[in-house]
Amino acid sequence: xxxxxxxxxxxxxxxxxxxxxxxxxxxxxxxxxxxxxxxxxxxxxxxxxxxxxxxxxxxxxxxxxxxxxxxxxxxxxxxxxxxxxxxxxxxxxxxxxxxxxxxxxxxxxxxxxxxxxxxxxxxxxxxxxxxxxxxxxxxxxxxxxxxxxxxxxxxxxxxxxxxxxxxxxxxxxxxxxxxxxxxxxxxxxxxxxxxxxxxxxxxxxxxxxxxxxxxxxxxxxxxxxxxxxxxxxxxxxxxxxxxxxxxxxxxxxxxxxxxxxxxxxxxxxxxxxxxxxxxxxxxxxxxxxxxxxxxxxxxxxxxxxxxxxxxxxxxxxxxxxxxxxxxxxxxxxxxxxxxxxxxxxxxxxxxxxxxxxxxxxxxxxxxxxxxxxxxxxxxxxxxxxxxxxxxxxxxxxxxxxxxxxxxxxxxxxxxxxxxxxxxxxxxxxxxxxxxxxxxxxxxxxxxxxxxxxxxxxxxxxxxxxxxxxxxxxxxxxxxxxxxxxxxxxxxxxxxxxxxxxxxxxxxxxxxxxxxxxxxxxxxxxxxxxxxxxxxxxxxxxxxxxxxxxxxxxxxxxx
Amino acid sequence: xxxxxxxxxxxxxxxxxxxxxxxxxxxxxxxxxxxxxxxxxxxxxxxxxxxxxxxxxxxxxxxxxxxxxxxxxxxxxxxxxxxxxxxxxxxxxxxxxxxxxxxxxxx
Ligand SMILES: Cc1cc2nc3c(=O)[nH]c(=O)nc-3n(C[C@H](O)[C@H](O)[C@H](O)COP(=O)(O)OP(=O)(O)OC[C@H]3O[C@@H](n4cnc5c(N)ncnc54)[C@H](O)[C@@H]3O)c2cc1C
Ligand code: FES
Numbered sequence: 001x002x003x004x005x006x007x008x009x010x011x012x013x014x015x016x017x018x019x020x021x022x023x024x025x026x027x028x029x030x031x032x033x034x035x036x037x038x039x040x041x042x043x044x045x046x047x048x049x050x051x052x053x054x055x056x057x058x059x060x061x062x063x064x065x066x067x068x069x070x071x072x073x074x075x076x077x078x079x080x081x082x083x084x085x086x087x088x089x090x091x092x093x094x095x096x097x098x099x100x101x102x103x104x105x106x107x108x109x110x111x112x113x114x115x116x117x118x119x120x121x122x123x124x125x126x127x128x129x130x131x132x133x134x135x136x137x138x139x140x141x142x143x144x145x146x147x148x149x150x151x152x153x154x155x156x157x158x159x160x161x162x163x164x165x166x167x168x169x170x171x172x173x174x175x176x177x178x179x180x181x182x183x184x185x186x187x188x189x190x191x192x193x194x195x196x197x198x199x200x201x202x203x204x205x206x207x208x209x210x211x212x213x214x215x216x217x218x219x220x221x222x223x224x225x226x227x228x229x230x231x232x233x234x235x236x237x238x239x240x241x242x243x244x245x246x247x248x249x250x251x252x253x254x255x256x257x258x259x260x261x262x263x264x265x266x267x268x269x270x271x272x273x274x275x276x277x278x279x280x281x282x283x284x285x286x287x288x289x290x291x292x293x294x295x296x297x298x299x300x301x302x303x304x305x306x307x308x309x310x311x312x313x314x315x316x317x318x319x320x321x322x323x324x325x326x327x328x329x330x331x332x333x334x335x336x337x338x339x340x341x342x343x344x345x346x347x348x349x350x351x352x353x354x355x356x357x358x359x360x361x362x363x364x365x366x367x368x369x370x371x372x373x374x375x376x377x378x379x380x381x382x383x384x385x386x387x388x389x390x391x392x393x394x395x396x397x398x399x400x401x402x403x404x405x406x407x408x409x410x411x412x413x414x415x416x417x418x419x420x421x422x423x424x425x426x427x428x429x430x431x432x433x434x435x436x437x438x439x440x441x442x443x444x445x446x447x448x449x450x451x452x453x454x455x456x457x458x459x460x461x462x463x464x465x466x467x468x469x470x471x472x473x474x475x476x477x478x479x480x481x482x483x484x485x486x487x488x489x490x491x492x493x494x495x496x497x498x499x500x501x502x503x504x505x506x507x508x509x510x511x512x513x514x515x516x517x518x519x520x521x522x523x524x525x526x527x528x529x530x531x532x533x534x535x536x537x538x539x540x541x542x543x544x545x546x547x548x549x550x551x552x553x554x555x556x557x558x
Numbered sequence: 559x560x561x562x563x564x565x566x567x568x569x570x571x572x573x574x575x576x577x578x579x580x581x582x583x584x585x586x587x588x589x590x591x592x593x594x595x596x597x598x599x600x601x602x603x604x605x606x607x608x609x610x611x612x613x614x615x616x617x618x619x620x621x622x623x624x625x626x627x628x629x630x631x632x633x634x635x636x637x638x639x640x641x642x643x644x645x646x647x648x649x650x651x652x653x654x655x656x657x658x659x660x661x662x663x664x665x
Contacts, residue, residue, distance in 0.1 A: 051592060053569075058571050059571055203595075203598075295617050
C-alpha cells in the first residue's frame with residue numbers, strides 16, 4: 001500500500017475516529033495521533049486500560065460504537081495509532097526554512113519548563129504572531145506541504161521522542177475545551193470547569209465533591225449532572241444562565257430540525273429523566289456569581305440574571321457546596337488550524353465547506369473546531385472529511401447519509417448558540433478584584449483601568465502591560481475574556497475593530513478577524529533538553545539554535 | 559469532605575481490580591490505583607491543591623481537568639511543571655508542591 005494516500009488525523013475523539021475509519025475505507029493509509037494515552041476524546045473519556053471496568057458503557061452514550069470503531073482502527077493493517085503524541089507545531093510551505101523558524105520560536109518560548117525552581121521568569125510564552133509568517137500558507141499551487149511536529153511520550157516529560165510527518169492530507173479534529181467566565185472566587189480550589197467534573201468522573205471515577213453546584217449555560221450541564229450523580233455526588237442544583245423565554249425560542253422553533261438530529265433527542269430525554277429521578281433542581285435564568293471560602297470553596301452565591309445575563313439586584317442567594325462546576329460554552333482548539341494557515345470564521349471556528357475542506361488545500365477539519373454541535377455532529381463531520389481527505393468521491397453513495405446528518409447538525413449547532421450563547425451582561429457580576437487571568441493573576445480591574453488610563457485598546461499591548469494572557473496556559477482560559485474586557489472598558493479610542501486586531505492582523509493576513517489570542521505557534525511547552533533532539537531531527541546544527549544557559553527574564557516581553 | 563473516589567462496591571461501572579500504588583506529596587504518603595493520574599490520586603485522597611501561585615500565594619489544584627489550563631502543575635521526581643491531571647501516577651512517584659517566586663522587577 002505504499003502508493004496509497006497518507007492521511008494524518010490529529011485528535012482521537014469522535015470526529016478524528018470517524019475520519020480515520022472513513023479514510024481507511026476510502027483506501028488511504030492513516031496515522032491517528034492523540035496527546036492522550038487513550039482514544040475517545042472528551043466524549044468517550046473512560047477508565048484507562050490499567051484500571052478497567054466491567055460496565056464502562058453505563059457512563060456513555062454510543063459506547064458500543066466507540067469500541068467497534070477503536071477495534072477496526074487497531075486491527076487495520078494500514079492504520080497506525082500513536083497515543084501520547086502531542087502535536088506541538090505545524091508548518092506549511094518551505095519546510096526547511098520554517099523548521100528553523102519554528103525551532104527558534106520554540107527556543108524563545110521555550111519550554112520554559114526547565115528553569116531552576118523559583119525562576120518563574122522561564123514562563124515566557126511565544127509572542128503573538130511569532131510564527132505568523134508560517135501561517136501564511138504557500139499553497140497556491142494546490143499541493144499541500146504541511147509539516148506536523150510531534151513529541152511522543154508521557155505528558156510534559158523530559159525525553160519524549162520527536163516525530164515529523166509530511167502527509168498527503170491532514171485532518172484536524174482537535175475538539176474544544178469548555179469556557180468558564182470569571183466570577184469572584186473562581187480561582188479557589190473546589191471550583192472546576194464543568195468539563196473537569198466530567199473528565200474526573202469518567203476518567204478517574206472521582207467526584208469533585210459531596211454537594212455540588214453546576215452552573216453556566218448549555219445542554220452540556222446535563223450530562224455533567226448525570227455523571228456526578230453516577231459518581232456518588234449530590235447535585236444541589238443546575239443553574240442555567242439563559243432565561244426561559246430565550247430557551248423556548250431557541251429550542252422550540254422548528255422542532256423537526258431537532259428530531260432530525262437523531263441521537264440527540266433520546267440523550268436529552270435520558271438526562272431529563274435522570275434529573276427527575278435524582279430530584280435535581282434545574283433553574284433557568286440563574287448564574288453563579290461568587291464562590292466563597294478561604295483555601296477551598298465552602299459555598300457559592302447564585303443570582304437571577306436577565307436576558308442579557310446581567311445580574312438582577314436583590315436576588316442573590318447563598319448555597320452551601322463543597323464543589324462547583326461551571327461552563328458557559330466551549331472554545332475550539334484552533335491553534336493547529338491557525339498554524340496551518342486555515343481561514344477562521346468571524347465566530348471563530350475553522351472555516352470548512354460541507355465536505356470538511358478548509359481554506360488550505362489538503363487540510364481538513366471536523367468536530368468541535370468547526371462548530372459546537374455535540375458528538376454526533378462530530379462523527380458525521382469526521383466521516384465526511386476523512387473520506388474526502390483520502391481522495392474519495394464526495395458524491396459517493398456511502399457518504400450520503402453522513403452528509404445529510406452533517407447538515408442537520410449544523411442547524412442544531414446554530415440552535416444551541418441561539419439558546420445558550422454567552423450574552424454580554426455577564427460582566428455585571430465582576431468586581432475589580434476578580435481574577436481574569438488565572439496564570440498571571442491579573443484582575444479585571446487592572447485590565448479595565450489599563451485600557452482607560454493608557455488608551456491602549458490592542459489586545460497585544462494590553463497583554464504586555466498587564467501580563468494578562470501571557471502565562472503558561474497561553475491565554476487558553478482567559479483570552480476571550482480579556483478581549484471582551486478590553487472591548488467593553490469605556491474609552492473613546494475603542495472601536496470594535498481596533499480592539500480586536502493585533503498588530504499583524506492586517507487586511508492581508510489570511511487569518512482574519514479576532515484571532516490574536518487563539519494563535520499559539522508553539523502549541524505546548526517543550527523542554528530545553530528536547531530542543532537539541534528536535535534540531536537534530538530537523539537536520540539543523542544544535543548551535544544554530546544558540547541555546548541559552550539562563551532563561552530570559554520575565555521582562556523579555558515588556 | 560470534598561473530592562473523593564466512588565467506592566468500587568457502589569460504582570455502577572463495576573471496576574475490576576487494579577494494582578495499588580503509592581506516591582508522596584511533600585513527603586506525605588498517598589495511595590492510589592495504577593492508571594489514576596497524579597491529580598486523580600490526590601483528589602481521591604481529599605487533597606485539593608498542590609501549587610501556590612506566584613503573586614497571591616494562593617492554592618491551586620485542578621481547574622480544567624483536561625490539560626488546558628496548567629493550574630495543576632507540580633514537580634514529579636525532580637521535574638517541574640508537570641500537569642498532574644495528565645500524568646499517570648507511577649508507584650513511588652515523589653511529588654512536590656510547586657511555588658514559583660516572582661522574579662525581581664525589572665521595569
Ligand atoms: C472535558 C469535556 C468533557 C465533555 N464531555 C461531554 C459529554 O460527556 N457529553 C457530551 O455530549 N459532550 C461532552 N463534551 C463535548 C465534547 O467536546 C463533544 O461532544 C465531542 O467530544 C467533540 O468531539 P471532537 O472529536 O470534536 O473533539 P474531542 O472529543 O475533544 O477530541 C479531540 C481530541 O484531540 C486531541 N488533541 C487536541 N489537540 C491536540 C494536539 N495538539 N496534539 C494531539 N492531540 C490533540 C485531544 O486529546 C482529544 O482527544 C465534553 C467536552 C469537554 C471539553
Ligand atoms: S487541571 Fe487544567 S491542566 Fe490540569
